[in-house]
Amino acid sequence: MGAAVHILSWICLLGGACFLLVGAIGVLRLPDFYTRLHAVSVSDTMGAGLVLAGLMLQGGLSMVTVKLVLIFYFMIFTGPTATHALAEAALQAKLKPVVDDREP
Amino acid sequence: MHDVMHGVLGLYNYWIVIILMMTGFYTVIARPNLVKKIIGLFIFQTSVFILFISMAKIEGGTAPIISEGARIYSNPLVKALASTPIRYPTS
Amino acid sequence: MEEHLINNVLLGLLMMTGFAIVRMRSLLAVTMLTSIYSLLSASLFVVLDAVDVALTEAAIGAGISTILMLATVALTTDEEKAPRHKPLLPLFVVVATGAALIYGTLDMPHYGDPMAPIHLHVAPTYLHVTPEEIGVPNVVTSVLASFRGYDTLGEVTVIFTAGAGVLALLGYRTRRRNSQNPEIRKMVVLRVITKLFFPLILLFALYVQFHGDYGPGGGFQAGVIFATGFILYALAYGLGNVQRIIPYRTLRIMMVAGVLIYIGVGIESMLLGGKFLEYRILADDPVTGQHLGIMLIELGVGITVAAVILIIYYGFVSRQHQEPPEDT
Structure with a gap:
């Protein structure tokens, strides 16, 4: 039981780390603001979510897990809201996305 | 060789603190922009806190909140000292 | 060991953020970097067992300071002017001071040493007396x-x-x-x-x-x-x-x-x-x-x-x- 939970939690943590890495690479490599925002949201929801899930498995049934659930709840609300507000602000500031307009 | 590694790791915190301190100092004296100068002071100030708190850390200690199961606590006095000036930059 | 690793990585990140802050011209970007710097140092304070300081730093540095700084930048200009000449003298002063300070650290007690003088005097008394006298x-x-x-x-x-x-x-x-x-x-x-x-x-x-x-x-x-x-x-x-x-x-x-x-x-x-x-x-x-x-x-x-x-x-x-x- 103990070992299985441990392994599962490590899988979650490493998976979360992978998503965070993908998000970071995306921010560096993608061409314009909107696509970068998209990359950030990957690391925001999946990355942080999986890391929190892994930590909850480590914490077991305790006060720590309750706090982590609260943090998770906070993150799934604020992350997308911030991303949405940023995109909306960029749109209103008339920031044009980069479009591939070559002929196919 | 082992001794050198040990010495470098033991003093690493202080060296980074000095680099940060000098970064802040440089920003204050070399940049004419006032906002930049204030940010330089901010970097300097944070580096001083890191210096204090690095000195307060004890290997294997925990935060100085008395609880069962904890034996060694890191130095609380330094933390109190550091959290008093941290509040001034508000102004 | 893990604590050492996290500590060293966070310090490295702090250093890089500091350099980026000095080099960047756009004050808006610098403000955001300052916020990141603050959040990094708050994480570092948690690793170094100073949770109260970390909470203050996160709330003040990463939160309020950033908002006030943004308000200031909005009231003034967003772009820093390029310096007119190479800042050789400040660079020299900074390098010399830094070298002197690093020379000064060579005698310091190592990080995490429980026998450092700082831990031997007043602090143990506070730790000892607090549970009995204050009860907090x-x-x-x-x-x-x-x-x-x-x-x-x-x-x-x-x-x-x-x-x-x-x-x-x-x-x-x-x-x-x-x-x-x-x-x-x-x-x-x-x-x-x-x-x-x-x-x-x-x-x-x-x-x-x-x-x-x-x-x-x-x-x-x-x-x-x-x-x-x-x-x-x-x-x-x-x-x-x-x-x-x-x-x-x-x-x-x-x-x-x-x-x-x-x-x-x-x-x-x-x-x-x-x-x-x-x-x-x-x-x-x-x-x-x-x-x-x-x-x-x-x-x-x-x-x-x-x-x-x-x-x-x-x-x-x-x-x-x-x-x-x-x-x-």
């Missing part, structure tokens, strides 16, 4: 609020003076109508989520305020979080709506009231026959008295801090919307 688990709170209560009184007075100074410099202009940025009005998601989280932030502030004896936290952090909640509300719904909740006049009274509560506790203990700020007089049982005193002065600190931060914010924002932005 968080030793940092007991040092700040009880053993060194005079210092904290001085600090509250400094914050109060800062608020008064900003008040005198920036002033405050009442505005007839709610001139909120019309574009934010359209952001329905932001406004709904803000409404959802506003009470939760205030609840968390109260938790930090009254749980400060048992865990990391206290009046200062709570005041900052409290003010942050209102600032978030102001960002989403406009300053006018926030002023319907906390009018400017109330804030001025709160700013003074916090300091007066603090001093009042001191005078009350003198009237009961003790010394200034001697809390154990306040109740029959010395430990209960300490609890009561610490709770009251933390409340005073919290009220003053929240009021001062909101006053500074009101001052900046009321100035910002009044003047039409100059064309750049």
Whole structure:
């Protein structure tokens, strides 16, 4: 039981780390603001979510897990809201996305 | 060789603190922009806190909140000292 | 071992952020980097066992400072001018000072050494005495609020003076109508989520305020979080709506009231026959008295801090919307 939970939690943590890495690479490599925002949201929801899930498995049934659930709840609300507000602000500031307009 | 590694790791915190301190100092004296100068002071100030708190850390200690199961606590006095000036930059 | 690794990586990141801050020209980007720098140092403080300092740094440095800095940048220019000549002299001064300081560290006790002189003298006494005399688990709170209560009184007075100074410099202009940025009005998601989280932030502030004896936290952090909640509300719904909740006049009274509560506790203990700020007089049982005193002065600190931060914010924002932005 103990070992299985441990392994599962490590899988979650490493998976979360992978998503965070993908998000970071995306921010560096993608061409314009909107696509970068998209990359950030990957690391925001999946990355942080999986890391929190892994930590909850480590914490077991305790006060720590309750706090982590609260943090998770906070993150799934604020992350997308911030991303949405940023995109909306960029749109209103008339920031044009980069479009591939070559002929196919 | 082992001794050198040990010495470098033991003093690493202080060296980074000095680099940060000098970064802040440089920003204050070399940049004419006032906002930049204030940010330089901010970097300097944070580096001083890191210096204090690095000195307060004890290997294997925990935060100085008395609880069962904890034996060694890191130095609380330094933390109190550091959290008093941290509040001034508000102004 | 893992702790060492995290510590070293965080310090490396801090150093890189510091260099980026010096090199960048856009003040907006520099402000955001400063926020990141602050958050990194808060994480570092957690690794180094200074949870109270970390909470303060996260709330002040990453939160309030960034907002105030953005307000300043919005009032002035966004771009730093390029320096006219190569800064050779400052560079030389900095390198020389740095080299001297590094030479000075060679004799210092190593990081984490339990036998360093700093751990042998006053600190063990505080750790030893706190559970018996104060009865508060968080030793940092007991040092700040009880053993060194005079210092904290001085600090509250400094914050109060800062608020008064900003008040005198920036002033405050009442505005007839709610001139909120019309574009934010359209952001329905932001406004709904803000409404959802506003009470939760205030609840968390109260938790930090009254749980400060048992865990990391206290009046200062709570005041900052409290003010942050209102600032978030102001960002989403406009300053006018926030002023319907906390009018400017109330804030001025709160700013003074916090300091007066603090001093009042001191005078009350003198009237009961003790010394200034001697809390154990306040109740029959010395430990209960300490609890009561610490709770009251933390409340005073919290009220003053929240009021001062909101006053500074009101001052900046009321100035910002009044003047039409100059064309750049």
